[in-house]
Amino acid sequence: MKNYKLIETKYIDEVTSNVSVYEHINTGAKVLTLENHDNNKAFGIGFRTPPEKGNGVCHIVEHCVLSGSKKYRTKEPFMDLIKSSLQTFLNAMTFPDKTIYPVSSRNKKDFYNLMDVYLDAVFYPMIHEEEKIFLQEGWHYELENKDDELKYNGVVYNEMKGVYSSSENIVADGITFALHENSSYGVDSGGDPKLIPSLSYEEFKNYHKKYYHPSNSYIYLYGDLNMEEALDYIHENYLKDFERQEIDSKVILNDELKETKDVEITFSASKEEMKGNVDYLAQGWTIGYQDNKMDVFMRDFLSELLIDAQAAPLKKKIFELGLAEDVYAETSSSLPLDLSIVLKNTDADKKDEFVKVLRETLEDLVKNGIDRDFLQATLNKFEFIFREGGGTQKAIIYYIRALNSWLYDSSPLDSLFYNDVIEEIKSKIDDGFVEKYIEEKILNNNYSVVLSARPELDKNEKQDEELRVELQNKKENMTDEEIEEIIRKTKELDEYQSNEDSDEAKATIPSLEIEDIDEKVTHYDMEEDEIEGIKLIKTPRDTNGIVYTTISTEISHVEKSDLEKVQTLVALLGLIDTENYSYEELNNEIYKATGGIGFYPTIYVDSNDNDKFSIRLNIKMKSTSDNVARGLEIIREITENSKFDSKKRISELLFILKSRYESTILQSGHQVIASIVKSYYSKTSDLQSHLGGIDYYNFLKELTEDFENKFDGIKSEMEKIYHELFHRDDLIISLTGDIDEINNLKPEYEKYINSLKSEKYERVNYDFKPNNKNEGIYTTSNVVYVSKGYDLSKLGLDYKGDIVVLQNILNSSYLHNEIRAKGGAYGAGVSVGRNLEMATYSYRDPNLTNTLKVYDEIGEYIRNLKISDEELKNFIIGSLNAFDPLLSPAQVGDINLSRYITGLKEEDLEKSKKEALATSIDGLKSYADIFDKAMNENYFAALGSEKIIKDSQKIFKEVKSLK
Known part of the structure; x- marks a missing residue:
């Protein structure tokens, strides 16, 4: 490698790779390669980017450089790759002192396409010639008409408003800023929403010019690549055009505190x-x-x-x-x-x-x-x-882990x-x-x-009002010319966002051809066996000496009114005393012998009949083969001898559980709101809501609010359920690992099976009546999460693989453009499962009624869909990972178990994949009426800002606080 100087090389067991460190001779770019047999190839380029102020410039640059470049001329090559690539990871991330751009793909041609787009994006972004990129992704004044209120909008601006709505984030930042005042870590690299509007376009461009240079870069390659070939490519196409520069990207540290x-x-x-x-x-x-x-x-x-x-x-x-x-x-x-x-x-x-x-x-x-x-x-x-x-994403995690020392000039x-x-x-x-x-x-x-x-009571609302008054005063002090300039810029930005990329610009985006695609899906070996009449599912995988065990028991005999109690019970198992161990001793025994034992109620839906499903309790354990026997003994101790009599301990655990649920709801509001909408129209989603969704949170909230009075009752009910959960009836054991080790362990599993009681329980017929509750659930957030959906199978639709292509088109084009680019939300999408349960969602969204309007017009968008054959081909290719996702060894075992229970076969997936490959424009347009009907059913909900929800409260049947 004549253009690179080798610094050190070593085989590292922990990452099963030959690891080499290089320096690019001309520029000083730092390079790390992890060479191994993994076909999931990864590339990353990162820069040391210490924030200078809290105006979010690092974060906004991260968003903007992926919006067009010298070679790739569309408005958003990043989204074009989401549409059209076989990528297994595609993202960018801002940390407190670094910004990274990692990608991965199992297809070599696709990998090189991704790497090239990212290299061109970071070194030659279009941001220096097009201000509207900064206005869309960062912040801008918004004013459509002279008499409208002046507002701020922008993707990062709204994202950070969402971040600053979380009390946990505020506390974490408060600690960091206090420990590191007057340093690079004393300000928020993501951006304080109050300071983001102080960032000018010129300062933004200058930040990129200063830090995004090969001399300040950290380049990473991973997988079964020819590393010399890949490094030569990077040199010839990019690094050779730069000279070494002295870039002051040193992280500034404060003096250490001498007293607390x-x-x-x-x-x-x-x-x-x-x-x-x-x-x-x-x-x-x-x-x-x-x-x-x-x-x-x-x-x-x-x-x-x-x-x-x-x-x-x-x-x-x-x-x-x-x-x-x-x-x-x-x-x-x-x-x-x-x-x-x-x-x-x-x-x-x-x-x-x-x-x-x-x-x-x-x-x-x-x-x-x-x-x-x-x-x-x-x-x-x-x-x-x-x-x-x-x-699953170890290729990317190793890059981030390496930067923990690499970024600070260590190996x-x-x-x-x-x-x-x-x-x-x-x-x-x-x-x-x-x-x-x-x-x-x-x-x-x-x-x-x-x-x-x-x-502080309604602090967010007070700050919003202060901002409203500040912007009102600002507007009142503007000249007519200045107001007209903002109106003009608002209109021009909207036109920029609405206009299609030209055919010439689209042609610059690299893509695969249909011939590059294998119609098959990845085959995962699975062997069926039996022990004492109990089904054993064996998945041979290289797991680095770990055996993954899943013991799956049918629990569809549990009444619907008891599902929350089941979830509460299993959340306690392994964390409370047993007959032979205190909970502290039990914790020690678990982790001395295993990597963890967990209990997970799981609903499996029949792949051929959505009305057929089973609720199962999965006990999951990971251990080395020599500790499997001890792990199974511990599982027996937990499932036979757990004690529910410690009111204090159970109270502690339930309050923690409630707290963690609240955090999840605020951090993953888009997922939560979609699951709420699905629970309105789907029996299995309704059951899932009681087993860990919003209904379970409400149960937990009520239980903890009156725990003293409710403890005896809940204890008695849980004990009764506990004795009915663990039995041999319809038991399945799934094992993943080295096949010889698994076979040698069969006597240990036989011993476990023989310890179980043999009981027959009658399956419950779960009642369910669809109910579009249309709730507005408010929190202290500054933004909202909005969902609307319905069961498309109830409208007569049969599942076909091309609906995955339609989903890709809606997510990466229509919803992205209307809700994210124009609306300023951090994200938006629609999911349609194989069972045809459909739900839209938005993430950290400043709008509510307009987002619902966008959802309502999905059918019309589909009906008028205009895309070229080339674009359709790209959308098809970008959809195919849905049938063949990247999986870790443990996940392969989970997939084999799921397919066995649900009846989903490899050939079913290949049939769907072929249907996706055969997608036609007319076929896609045939979904327009179905989406119209689904939206007319009017099943929707919103979660988040009290002000935004109450301002639109007439559209809801109920408006209530999350707490």
Whole structure:
């Protein structure tokens, strides 16, 4: 490789790759390659991008560079690739000090196309010639008519309004900004919505010019690539055209705090939320920096050991004293290694008690030592994490992990292998290494912040009103010419967004040909076997020595009114005492022997008949083969001997569960609102809502609000259900791993099967009546999540593979353009399952009624669809991963089990794939009437901003608070 200088090379077991580090000779671009046998090829390019202000410039540049470039002339090549590529990952991410652009694909030609588009995007973006890209993705004034209110709009602006609506995000930022004031980490790289409108177009362009240069780049290649060929391609097509520059992208650090800093902040809360203890308390420390490998590992290890694990001593003490309903760790993704313990739903007046408890508990651990079983169990948990790699997207995760040291001028290899660190800790564990580390890095560390956060009634609404008045005053002080200029720019931006790319521009986007596509789907070997009349599903995969076990039992005998209790019960299993172990001891036994044991109610729908389904309880365990027997013993202990008599412990767990559900609802509002709409019209989605959706959250909320009075009743009901869940009737065991090891383990599974009682339970006939509740559910968010949908099978439609192509067209063209590009939402889409349950969704959306209007006009859009044969081909190709997604070894086992239960066969998927490949314009247009009918059924809901929802409350049947 004549254009690159080899810095170091090594085979690393943890990533099963030959790892090499290079420097590009002309430019100084840094290069990392991971060469292996994985056919999922990955590329990434990243830049060190320290924020200079909180105006979001790093984040906005990340969005904008993917909106057209020198070679690729469409408005949004990123979306064109989403439409037309076989990509298995395609995204860009802004971190506190870096911006990265990773892609992956299993198809070599597609991989090179993706890599080229991304390289052209970052080095030669169209942003320097087209301001409207900045206006759309960043921020702009919006004014359509002279008498309208002046507003701000923009994708990043609205995204960050959503982020700043979350009290957890506000608390996390509060800790970080206090620890790192006057540094690169003292401002938000994502952008503070109050500061984003201060960013000028010129400052935005200059930021790109400064930092997006090969001399400041970190290039990554992964997979079964010819690395020399790939690196030559990058040199010949891009790097050779640049000269080395000295770029000052150094991260600025603040002086370390000499004494603990006290910080008080507020967050917005509604009238309903002000009624309870919704305060936060936190203490955070900077315990080191990314250039110390032991500190890197120990920061994450301590967050688990002290706070997040079920037997974590700090968590245990907090709950013992009743200081909070939830407690969790926060860690940074930056040069300083921050570790924080956060109390949620607490009383901020207990700050002194909280700090005292932390210190006394840690002092006791240092003095008397940490339980050795607990230490060993936690270390084993981390070993499993590294043994598993990064799961489905390991190619991308390895890139991010490497940057943890690479970005700060240390070797990227330091972040890719940890066995040496784990072995060092193991060798010192009995000498008090962990206790001494806690003493040095936490107890004797004044580089610390204590934060309290209190709710402020309708803070978001007050700020929105202040902004409205500010913009009103601004408008009143504008000349007629200035107002006309904003109206003109608003109109021009709308025209820019509405106009189709020219045929010439479209032709610049690289694409595959239909001949490049295999009509087959990936074949996954599966062997059927039996033990004692029980079906055994075996999936041979290379799992790095892990055996994945799923024990699946039919539980469709449970009454609908008891489904929430089932979910509550299984959420407690493994976390409460049993006859032979306290919950702390049980935690240790689980993680000394396994990588985890979990219990998951799952609904499987028959692939040929949507009205046929089964509710099953899946017990999932991952372990090495030599520990399978012990793992099965622990499962028996949990399923036979769990005790439900500790009111205090169960109360703690349920309050944590409620808190985590609330966080999920706010972080994944688009998924939540789509599931709510589907529960209005679908029996299985309604059941799923009781097993973990919004109905379960409401059950949990009511239970925790009156737990003292309800405990005896719920305990009795759970105990009855518990004794009816674990049996041999219709039992299926699924095993994934080395086939010889699996076969050798059959006697252990036989022993487990023989321990189960043989009971027959009558299946319940679940009643369901569709009901378009049309709810508006408000939270403290500044944005909304909006969904509308219906069951297309009820309108006479049969599933056909071309509907996946239609879904791609709607998501990447119509909904993206109308709701994201024009409307300013962070995202939008529609999902249609094989069972034809359809739901639209929007994400961090500033609009409600207009979004519903866009949904209502889907049918009309389909009816008038105008795309060329070339565009149709690209949409078809971009849809095909739906039939053949990228899967981790564990997921392959899950897929084989699911296909066995539902009756879905490989040939069914291939039939659908062929139907997708044969998609025609006329076939797509035939769906127009179905979508019209579906929208006319009028099943919709919205979640989010109280103001936005109440401003449109006439359209809802019920408006209510989430809490």
